[in-house]
Amino acid sequence: MDSVDNKSAFRIPHSALIRWLLKPAVFLAGLGPVAWLIWAALTNNLSANPLEDLTHETGVWTLRFLCVTLSITPLRRLTGWNALIRFRRMTGLFAFFYGSLHVLIYAIADRYAGLDLTNGYVTPSVFRELVKSVGEDIYKRPYITVGFTAFTLLVPLALTSTAGMIRRLGGKRWNQLHRLVYVSAILGVVHYWWLVKADIRRPLAYGIVVGALLIFRVWWSRLRTAVTWKKSPDPVRRSV
Amino acid sequence: MLIKQASDIRSSEITDKKVYLNRREFIRAAAITGAAAGLLGAEALAPVSAAAKGAPHGRKLATIKKGFALNAPDKVNAWEDITSYNNYYEFGSDKSDPAEMARNFKTEPWTVTIDGECNKKGVMNLEDVLKGETLEERVYRHRCVEAWSMIIPWVGFPLANFIKRCEPTSKAKYVEFYTLYDPKQMPGTRVPVLRWPYVEGLRMDEAMHPLTILVAGLYDEVLPNQDGAPLRLAVPWKYGFKHIKSIVKVRFVERQPLNTWQQQAPDEYGFYANVNPGVDHPRWSQNTERRIGEFLRRKTVMFNGYGDQVASLYTGLDLRRNY
Numbered sequence: 217m218d219s220v221d222n223k224s225a226f227r228i229p230h231s232a233l234i235r236w237l238l239k240p241a242v243f244l245a246g247l248g249p250v251a252w253l254i255w256a257a258l259t260n261n262l263s264a265n266p267l268e269d270l271t272h273e274t275g276v277w278t279l280r281f282l283c284v285t286l287s288i289t290p291l292r293r294l295t296g297w298n299a300l301i302r303f304r305r306m307t308g309l310f311a312f313f314y315g316s317l318h319v320l321i322y323a324i325a326d327r328y329a330g331l332d333l334t335n336g337y338v339t340p341s342v343f344r345e346l347v348k349s350v351g352e353d354i355y356k357r358p359y360i361t362v363g364f365t366a367f368t369l370l371v372p373l374a375l376t377s378t379a380g381m382i383r384r385l386g387g388k389r390w391n392q393l394h395r396l397v398y399v400s401a402i403l404g405v406v407h408y409w410w411l412v413k414a415d416i417r418r419p420l421a422y423g424i425v426v427g428a429l430l431i432f433r434v435w436w437s438r439l440r441t442a443v444t445w446k447k448s449p450d451p452v453r454r455s456v
Numbered sequence: 457m458l459i460k461q462a463s464d465i466r467s468s469e470i471t472d473k474k475v476y477l478n479r480r481e482f483i484r485a486a487a488i489t490g491a492a493a494g495l496l497g498a499e500a501l502a503p504v505s506a507a508a509k510g511a512p513h514g515r516k517l518a519t520i521k522k523g524f525a526l527n528a529p530d531k532v533n534a535w536e537d538i539t540s541y542n543n544y545y546e547f548g549s550d551k552s553d554p555a556e557m558a559r560n561f562k563t564e565p566w567t568v569t570i571d572g573e574c575n576k577k578g579v580m581n582l583e584d585v586l587k588g589e590t591l592e593e594r595v596y597r598h599r600c601v602e603a604w605s606m607i608i609p610w611v612g613f614p615l616a617n618f619i620k621r622c623e624p625t626s627k628a629k630y631v632e633f634y635t636l637y638d639p640k641q642m643p644g645t646r647v648p649v650l651r652w653p654y655v656e657g658l659r660m661d662e663a664m665h666p667l668t669i670l671v672a673g674l675y676d677e678v679l680p681n682q683d684g685a686p687l688r689l690a691v692p693w694k695y696g697f698k699h700i701k702s703i704v705k706v707r708f709v710e711r712q713p714l715n716t717w718q719q720q721a722p723d724e725y726g727f728y729a730n731v732n733p734g735v736d737h738p739r740w741s742q743n744t745e746r747r748i749g750e751f752l753r754r755k756t757v758m759f760n761g762y763g764d765q766v767a768s769l770y771t772g773l774d775l776r777r778n779y
Binding site for chain 2: 263264265267268325329330333353356357358359410411413414415417
């Protein structure tokens with residue numbers, strides 16, 4: 217019997233609470249948007265241009281999950297609730313999930329639907345044409361170039377998100393690699409910004425959030441350097 | 457494939473509306489439930505709530521001339537498509553905003569100011585603008601610069617008739633149009649998203665072209681607010697943003713007007729804005745378009761398919777430069 221159980225018979229260990237309650241709850245919440253989009257699409261509940269809605273919504277949700285992921289470290293620092301770190305992989309993978317849906321829907325609704333399909337819908341040549349069409353679009357249109365780069369940067373991060381990969385890479389290298397998420401988030405905002413015609417208020421809002429979350433990191437690391445430097449002559453105090 | 461004329465299709469569309477209305481009630485209830493669940497952002501819900509409210513409708517227009525020779529032969533888009541998916545920034549920059557925000561927009565009384573290089577300057581009541589004009593149904597292809605399109609059964613009359621009544625002088629080379637600018641009624645204009653009021657313009661020969669119409673109705677009914685009531689323009693071979701809405705002023709000018717979107721982003725939107733698959737918008741291809749209601753994209757046609765009627769207006773003009 218450990219000490220936790222001695223204090224109160226009803227007390228659930230913190231770790232178990234996260235694992236069996238909070239994490240599943242966050243997971244379900246993360247599936248909420250896609251569940252809603254599927255339901256809305258099937259029940260004719262989107263706008264007159266549902267494919268555009270699906271493209272936009274999945275894109276916006278990618279940005280939202282990136283913002284949530286980027287806010288975990290600052291929240292941890294500010295609140296001292298270190299257990300938050302246990303949600304970061306999940307929210308990051310949700311960003312990747314919505315980003316993948318976004319790219320997939322774009323490829324189908326924007327590129328595939330624009331191909332000449334008179335000789336069949338699924339043929340090797342249609343596939344080649346699709347790849348070519350996506351490639352051309354990435355090359356031709358800056359906002360697609362930037363958006364696709366933002367997504368591509370998330371791929372290695374998703375692939376190295378497992379515990380095994382963290383071990384294999386080593387904490388320091390893994391951390392360095394995963395700083396790519398900063399670039400991805402910035403490019404994501406630029407992609408959104410370049411896409412809107414005139415009303416930049418929403419991309420601006422995401423820009424402010426991402427900017428603040430990145431500035432926090434700079435500020436925090438400077439603060440820490442300053443504190444360490446100040447206290448370094450006296451190692452006893454530092455441990456206080 | 458059986459190609460239906462618009463007049464054949466309309467009655468069935470009208471029957472559909474009741475079905476749609478019921479569906480809307482269902483959607484609204486569902487939307488409220490969804491909101492209560494608290495899973496969704498307000499943004500995600502916006503298209504639903506707008507569609508749920510719909511437009512007040514049922515005000516039939518009397519005596520409409522039918523059977524225009526150049527009516528688009530394709531399936532006409534439903535009333536719901538045309539009235540729930542609008543670019544009308546004065547009422548918000550989301551497509552679903554105008555249906556919601558323009559519901560209480562006052563279009564009566566309405567006046568149109570006539571100004572500039574003409575003999576009949578002054579202020580006209582809307583009734584006088586419409587007086588003596590035969591309203592005619594024109595089923596036009598409508599192509600937005602954002603690469604979507606609809607088939608719309610406008611009701612209107614040639615702009616040329618109106619212009620003749622204004623007696624423009626020889627100095628009048630262009631016509632400039634202004635949308636109402638009323639921050640009290642138009643929440644979108646409280647933010648400097650675009651330069652207000654919205655301005656558009658046509659060259660005199662474009663304005664006098666028989667395909668160019670002043671629109672006062674849709675589907676035999678009074679034009680809904682979100683579609684630019686009470687008076688808007690339709691120039692079917694040009695991108696949608698040339699079709700200025702809720703016109704309060706018409707001015708005859710000697711110099712080419714600076715239209716709002718050109719002023720906003722001159723490298724993206726020009727004065728002419730003719731539908732042209734050969735000239736891409738820098739951010740999206742104009743090669744294909746999504747017809748609202750279809751999955752596969754259609755090839756965009758030069759001048760939106762009205763080349764036989766309007767190409768001659770542009771002989772000698774470099775359309776690549778004058779986009």
